[in-house]
Amino acid sequence: MEYHHKQIEAKWQKHWFEGDRFQAVDFSEKPKYYALVEFPYPSGVGMHVGHIRAYSSLEIIARKRRMEGYNVLFPIGFDAFGLPTENYAIQTNTHPRVVTDTNITTFLNQLKMAGYGFNYDRQVDTTDPAYYKWTQWIFIQLFKKGLAFRDKTYVNYCPSCKVVLSNEDSQGGKCDRCDTPVVQKEKDVWFLKITDYAERLLSGLEELETLPRIKSEQEHWIGKSTGAHVDFPVKDTDEVLKVYTTRPDTLFGATFMVIAPEHPILERQHDKINNMNAVHAYQEQARMKTEFERVELAKDKTGVKLDGLSAINPLTNEDIPIFVADYVMIGYGTGAIMAVPAHDERDYEFAKKFGCDIVEVIQGGDITKEAYTDVDEGILVNSGLINGLSVADAKAKIIAYLEEQGIGEAATNYKMKDWAFNRQRYWGEPIPIVHCDHCGMVAIPEEELPLILPDVDKFEPGEDGESPLANIPAFVHTTCPKCGGPAKRETDTMPQWAGSSWYFLRYTDPHNDNELAAMDKLKYWMPVDWYNGGMEHVTRHVIYSRFWHQFLYDIGVVPTEEPYRKRTAQGLILGEDGDKMSKSKGNVVDPLEIIDEYGADTLRLYILFIGDYEQSTPWNPNGVKGARRFLDKLARLEDKVEDKPNANYETLLHKTIQAVGDDIEHVKFNTAIAKLMTLVNELGKEDHVARDDYEIVLKLVYPFAPHICEELWQRLGHDEDMVYAPWPDYEESKMQESTVEIVVMINGKLRDKLMIPVDMAKDDVIAKAKAQDKIHALIDGQAIKKEIYVPQKLVNIVL
């Protein structure tokens, strides 16, 4: 067959998508398989080669599963709220709704041009009121359970986007969107109490099948540690300073305390502090620093000693000074620490600079030179009741003692903070809450959902971070659902992560207006069997969505505790130059150009062949040609098809069936394709190929390059689509060769090769090996120390 990709691809795309050939059937008798890819953000630039890599993996799995007899759900949708659209809308003065609709249409066309067999009829769009109705509904449930609340705290704030950011959105101290350094700002903000789920988010990871890296990143983000809370009385007051420490065993070595610049005790006790001016100056200085600068300047510790306020070490009863220093963070632990300079590097450095006492309580290091932090060795000294104990024993004993005395207790701490949930932006879900002077915050009645995002003229956020919605009196002024009195609506919107935290549930029942999804459908489809997406979403999207899912499970809305059974993440496709693809570098590859020139089948095949799926790999334009050549060869092979068997390549064929199946399941698409190439190359050397065997080859290639295979399949006389043509089985008996080549080594060096029958006995093989002319010449007259035979592999003769 002459391979004209444009004609063939257009033909089959029309057939598949207009004929709706990839139905996911609710409650089918077949076993279900739920394959999920992260839904795209419909940006104006459309599809990127990265999307092709991200979706092709599960596209292969989905097609293969259908052939294996599964009822497959492989849906797609759009995560369409968010800043890029809003910014584009501001620049072009177009309504974000219009921008979004245009972009979604474009994106859908592009997905179909790539041949993806998604369940397009189940498409969701997070900006559709019929969808965000349920996002808002979930928020109300969280609010009712006290898991959505308002609090005044220091938040990450981007002065450029004028928006509050979550911890996850400000990694590295820079705004995730615009790279502007994030500053700390005290604001009254909405939080979701994700910390209540920290332990379950951690333990739920045990069930998740994924890379160690993905697991450890989540574990690290949750950041569990265990230790103790200890109360330090503040001298001449009735206050105590509570600290969190992972090293309660070093309590006798606590010679000073440090509190964060934002610590509330400074205001409470400002009368007693004689150098309040210096403290205020330091606070101001710390506030001006971005979090990033605080980290960068970490080498040089700064701080102010409180004059007039000191604490008492509850075990030594000694009077110890209190410092304010920005190396202690208000957001972690209690915002105050006990400093043990002898056994903590940061405290050591601070003590050296500020001349504090350094008392050794664990023997084993040289504290005149550096802090000794080893926890596995070392014996407690200068520590009263725990003298002579190991660190581990001392921890246990001192915690018991603290609890007995009522001055502390065992404690667990998490680095993860509650999720700052509101944004002062237009293009997001309105938060369905009203503020009433009498009743406080009240959720709007569920029957009033969705709370529609009103039209505005200006999408820009106001100065000082006012949401654009605040400028619409008709939206803001309402009545309290509880008392009927005048009330004001919440004008902030939800972050982009809201809609994406439950979308996979909606696919099971995308048009339900009575609940987010019917329980019987959820029971049929959930959990997601395999979820693929970006590495960059592992600490945010995956954790957020697991949190929401666990919450929904708790209130009886979903049937499984965890949403995902297996998670993989694709590596980046880099530019030809090895750098990350970016417009400014001019190294961006447009997938549509490749589809136009070589075809979607070639593009998909090449992107999976390019390298290890989970590793980043540079693009190579010549590689595309190689993929295309393979398809050309496959098409040309048609000329050799005859209706008579050919046993020459039987073993290779069956080995390939097995290997390709295994490789696909293990995300090793590159080697699966390599093996298919080898097979097609070998078949090309035969004078004829049996028709049945050619059909097997087409089935194996089909998930990767469905258009050309479907065409060749039809030309063989099939009326039915390949979608449900059974995936080929391999036969163990046909994989066995009757003779096998083995290697003959002398002293571990390869010297000769010979063919033997597979069942030849060890002694016979060795005898035969030694009889080879080449080998005989080399061992003649030498003493043989040892002879090793590895069945069907090698003989090694040691002289």
Added chain:
RNA sequence: GCGGGUGUGGCGGAAUUGGCAGACGCGCUAGAUUUAGGAUCUAGUUCCUACGGAGUGCAGGUUCAAGUCCUGUCACCCGCACCA
């Protein structure tokens, strides 16, 4: 600093339990075909001082046998980061 990962030809990358290093693809070389180019086909392609030897970041070790296991070390990438 902590956690995870990676180091193999000119390039992307392959190598169950230790058992022929470099599969497959790109590129390159030669030949065939072609007016020429492109495309296609065939053969070759780790390196070297080449009937032999060396070789998987580097240095050791275990073993009949090491890319693979052990010890030490270097480089790079990703994530987190004054987390108490």
